[in-house]
Amino acid sequence: MSPRRATLRGAERTSIDGDAADVLVCGASFAGLALARELAGLGHDVLLLDRYEIGERQTSACAVPTPWLDALGIHEARRSELPHMSFTTPHGSARYRLPWTWTSFDYRTLCHELWDQCGDARFVTAKVQGRTRTADGHVVHTDRGDVSAPIVVDAMGWRRTLATPHYQPPDAPLSRGLEVHPDVDPATQDDALDCWIDRSVIPRGYAWRVPAGGESRVGVGSYDPHDHVKAPTQEVARRLDVDAVRYQGNWFPHRLRPAAEDGVFFCGDSAGHCIPVSGEGIRTAFLFGIAAAREIAKVLDGAQTRDEALVAYAAFSKTRAAFFRRLLLLQRVMPRIPPRLLTLGFKLVSPQPVVDRAFGWYLAAADAEMALRDRPVRRASAPAIAAD
Ligand SMILES: Cc1cc2nc3c(=O)[nH]c(=O)nc-3n(C[C@H](O)[C@H](O)[C@H](O)COP(=O)(O)OP(=O)(O)OC[C@H]3O[C@@H](n4cnc5c(N)ncnc54)[C@H](O)[C@@H]3O)c2cc1C
Numbered sequence: 001m002s003p004r005r006a007t008l009r010g011a012e013r014t015s016i017d018g019d020a021a022d023v024l025v026c027g028a029s030f031a032g033l034a035l036a037r038e039l040a041g042l043g044h045d046v047l048l049l050d051r052y053e054i055g056e057r058q059t060s061a062c063a064v065p066t067p068w069l070d071a072l073g074i075h076e077a078r079r080s081e082l083p084h085m086s087f088t089t090p091h092g093s094a095r096y097r098l099p100w101t102w103t104s105f106d107y108r109t110l111c112h113e114l115w116d117q118c119g120d121a122r123f124v125t126a127k128v129q130g131r132t133r134t135a136d137g138h139v140v141h142t143d144r145g146d147v148s149a150p151i152v153v154d155a156m157g158w159r160r161t162l163a164t165p166h167y168q169p170p171d172a173p174l175s176r177g178l179e180v181h182p183d184v185d186p187a188t189q190d191d192a193l194d195c196w197i198d199r200s201v202i203p204r205g206y207a208w209r210v211p212a213g214g215e216s217r218v219g220v221g222s223y224d225p226h227d228h229v230k231a232p233t234q235e236v237a238r239r240l241d242v243d244a245v246r247y248q249g250n251w252f253p254h255r256l257r258p259a260a261e262d263g264v265f266f267c268g269d270s271a272g273h274c275i276p277v278s279g280e281g282i283r284t285a286f287l288f289g290i291a292a293a294r295e296i297a298k299v300l301d302g303a304q305t306r307d308e309a310l311v312a313y314a315a316f317s318k319t320r321a322a323f324f325r326r327l328l329l330l331q332r333v334m335p336r337i338p339p340r341l342l343t344l345g346f347k348l349v350s351p352q353p354v355v356d357r358a359f360g361w362y363l364a365a366a367d368a369e370m371a372l373r374d375r376p377v378r379r380a381s382a383p384a385i386a387a388d
Pocket of ligand 1: 026027028029030031032049050051052057059060061062063064126127128129155156157158161176177178179219248249250251252267268269270273274279280281282283285
């Protein structure tokens with residue numbers, strides 16, 4: 001197979017029926033792009049599919065710990081660096097200086113910066129509808145035809161499209177979020193990521209404001225998928241005196257799911273790799289996309305079979321299971337803590353050594369170190385892929 005880049009657009013949306021690749025990555029957002037970037041230069045045919053053009057649909061406030069942007073070589077997309085976080089309840093407020101910083105970014109630019117690092121990978125817009133397992137891999141069915149590959153990745157977000165059954169809200173372990181993106185004067189922006197826990201706004205969840213250059217990203221997340229978030233988001237925008245404009249939102253998982261199932265790799269939200277309580281899922285999508293790519297690279301290199309890679313990747317995902325479990329417990333408990341006690345708790349965390357320890361632990365569960373070390377050796381020739 002000769003690697004080539006072929007981004008099909010608009011009128012070029014011809015049939016892709018019968019196309020084949022060594023690695024088929026379904027979903028070209030955080031997890032899918034991190035995975036494809038990791039496989040760049042290995043001499044194999046990597047094909048990404050997404051229903052939208054790369055970077056077209058932002059569904060997040062796009063704040064990530066800055067070390068991840070450094071590790072991935074992302075520069076242009078950065079908007080605001082935020083060294084502080086504040087937590088406010090109706091009874092008081094606490095403001096922390098973190099041992100690391102958040103950086104908000106522009107989604108489209110970040111996706112294009114990642115895509116620029118994906119080497120000869122190909123990208124095609126197509127809506128994935130399902131898959132059939134074959135003797136040597138999978139046939140993935142799309143609205144533009146069938147594509148086959150020995151290695152298939154589901155990086156399509158919370159729905160887990162390539163598994164059966166899919167996740168369907170509201171009766172699924174999903175949270176939901178909605179935000180507005182009003183323009184603001186950058187000079188008036190604070191250097192903090194602000195959180196509000198106010199049950200009169202959202203009974204089980206929180207509200208946030210993420211400064212991003214000349215834009216403010218103001219939203220509400222609910223841990224209970226039955227609770228609506230539009231009116232709460234409008235209420236928070238009203239309280240902050242910003243326009244409720246440019247809405248965007250999505251569901252996001254809060255419980256870990258199997259990272260490998262029926263021969264498919266699941267990365268990012270499709271595997272539940274979104275941190276409970278915070279709903280932070282970008283750096284974990286990067287982390288697990290890279291981890292899956294590392295195992296896939298060994299298959300492409302002839303060093304292990306595809307089935308061995310699936311087992312190793314699932315085991316890596318499980319190394320973070322205790323972290324996800326603890327935060328899911330906190331997510332369940334937090335809405336039941338009396339508000340005054342919660343406020344006291346935020347104040348008790350305020351001393352700098354406590355902040356450093358708590359947020360250091362939180363970062364360490366998915367730190368950027370892995371993105372920097374042990375990248376697969378880039379090579380031109382491609383050994384055969386062993387299925388089992
Ligand atoms: C309102 C809101 C704010 C958030 N803010 C933050 C934040 O600030 N920081 C943070 O870390 N996390 C945040 N999150 C969570 C974060 O957005 C997700 O965890 C993250 O996007 C997961 O990345 P992913 O690559 O796994 O999936 P996604 O980003 O959801 O990407 C899935 C991709 O698959 C494509 N796709 C889906 N279905 C199909 C199909 N059938 N066929 C083809 N393509 C398909 C989609 O078009 C998309 O490109 C937020 C979530 C919400 C809802």
